[in-house]
Amino acid sequence: MSQRLLLAAALFVSTSTAWAQVPVPATKQTKAMALTGATLHVGNGQVVEGATVAFNDGKITYAGPAAGFTAGGTAYETVSVSGKHIYPGMILPNSQIGLNEVESVRATLDQQEVGLFNPNVRSVVAYNTDSDITPTLRSNGVLMAQVTPVGGIISGLSSVVQLDAWNWEDALVKADGGVHLRWPAMVQSGDNTPQMVQRRQARQQGLQELESLLSEAKVYKTQKQDRENLKLSSLTGLFDGSKKLFIHTNYGKEIVEAIRFAQKAGVKEMVVVGGGDALVVADFLKENNIPVIYSGVHALPSRAGDDVYLPYKMPGLLQQAGILFCLDYDASLHGSRNLPFIAGTAVAFGLPKEQAISSVTLNAAKILGVDKQVGSVEVGKDASLVVSEGDILDMRTNKISHAFIQGRKLNLTDKQQYLYEKFNGKYDLGK
Template identity: 80%
Template sequence: MKRAAALFASVLLSATAWAQVPVPAAKQTKPTVLVGATLHVGNGQVIEQAAVAFDNGKITYAGPATSFKGTAHETVNVAGKHIYPGLILPNSQLGLTEIESVRATLDQREVGNFNPHVRSVVAYNTDSDITPTLRSNGVLLAQVTPVGGMVSGSSSVVQLDAWNWEDALVKADGGIHLRWPSMLVAGDNSPAAQQRKQARDNALNELETLLGDASVYLKQSRDRENLKLNSLGGLFDGSKRLFLHADYGKEIVEGVRFAKKAGVKNIVIVGGGDALVVADFLKENNIPVIYSGVHALPARAGDDVYLPYKMPGLLQQAGILFCLDYDASLHGTRNLPFIAGTAAAFGLTKEQALSSVSLNAAKILGVEDKVGSVEVGKDATLLVSEGDLLDMRTNKVGLAFIQGRKLNLTDKQQYLYEKFNGKYEQGK
């Protein structure tokens, strides 16, 4: 009994020490090489018996171990394991929302219907208890996205191991989020329906005016800066993306045509429930999709019950660039790799499924030059798993690096496991 009590105490003390969010990792100080694992590059390529070397936070080699000629590297033997690029979570309120029932922990929306100048990243909380649970499953980057209103504000891409939001930034204010108003049921002429139609028309007119004013404002010399109009500037020169949140096919088409008429260059559909229905239109206009509904019920009673599972594979066949997000719940976003795993079971190959949460996401978010695949010159943001990262049975991330910095992968879930495991060990 004394031995069991001592074991329980040691486990509890250890778990308590890690109950808080781990301290961000120190900067890489010496070159490192991972040797012997199967490398899943992220672009569809798989290399057996690979080596991945990185120095000063950048990948310097990624290929067969037999061809690696580096010297003075710290060698890490990962034989029999798998190396993957860090996964990317798009369209997330990570760091903006903590506990839904506690108002003081919610900072994901602003008052008003048109807030293009709102920068969500300045409210990003690097000490969120949720963040470590994502890292231990392989999610190492996220798009911090505002909600609320018709124009919610700008999103930024962050890496998930930082002291503050400035340190976390990978790409600042890369896109403006527009939530397209729902269309009304045809033939409904009730007073309530007429009021909703009028409100929708007013909102679209106001949006058209806002985009028109911004286009004119940016072409003129000016003594004072208008933050709201200035924030829209990147939409007209292509340096920012318009993330158009829409699901219904007609709404997708209407929203894209509206944006193009206003002069918007780069458009991304978020949600995309009917993306397959308008696939030809999306392909013709070179518009990618952040698909949100893999683990959802079909939208229509007559749909194939497995259609949401099959949708990524069907989008792949249609030639549409897409990535996957997880919109069921913020606390469930750590399951992003398993969403991709579902898609792999219903039409995608394993490597295509991996790309849907890595390189494809990087391309859609405009950060493919830095992350998304394990290639020379990119950030050393990668991980090592004992087995298939997309399978919840074998996803066991033992090592993870962000910009070459080795992460502490302890999280609150692990703390709770150790706490209660110690409790039952005590009774043996």
């Protein structure tokens, strides 16, 4: 019996130790803080050497040269970060973070609803703040994400969350700001095999149903209703600009077709997600003021005749074309912690470094409609920022020493770090 008790106690201690590695959400900022001596990358293209960044009650009170900082009667705790770099917290758009945990375990997957048209599905209510993946993002400087549903033609509503919270309500930065449309792929004409004919008919039917749904929603907005229709009411924000339509498509003809379709339906604000052919239709996008969430930096070219490095060069080319864009990481959810290194690849192939930082901070905030709160290190915005020992876009020097969300200092422990230390210690014991 005593041996069993000892074994049970050992297991309890072991389990408790393992669970102790899961970070607890940080508490609200109670003491004003000033980070001094670092190089500040504001996020809007500006760089300040020997900067001070001060924040109090979760808001930035000063960001600029150290010589210009005055406490103004507030007692600031000074933290020297001399020789390091301060950046805005990075933002991951178009992500299933918190909705998808283990691909092989169905019970952990909650990113998709059945049916083709689900505009009223709120992805954020399924967001799991206890995901093991989330801390690995924070450790690389990614502090916010757009939680996005998938599937069907209209997948549902996305929300922007910060990645340190007890529950989805606490995590919210902007609720239900985007409706996600998966544009039906074009079908090759001239091929009249039964399969292709069926695909064309299905596509046409889907577009007709989509047109009818948007038309009904537009009328619904103007009429008083005795009972709310959730599907229609969730779409009404598209017609006054309070919500954006995120159009997921890659090919040039589909991009143009989808935007014209949405414009005809009366949609005010649109964003192209994917955008593999965005450069081909750059003039059209610029003329219509359509931003792009570009997904394919680490991908092969879509056409055999394309430059093999075109996906790497695309962010720089979009910048030159005057297109507002940001970057996402769609290769895998678990790899989304590599978002800063996607931007680093773009720097190596022509995108200016500070613009690359903007592509994962301020540009993303603008496209997601949260730039008044986050995205750059400026007075009045949330103190959501990170301190790196070196260049945050380089995997060799991206070493986050401090991270703050709304002024709250984060615990940067994650599962991978814990496992590294565990097994590193194991082999040291054998020496």
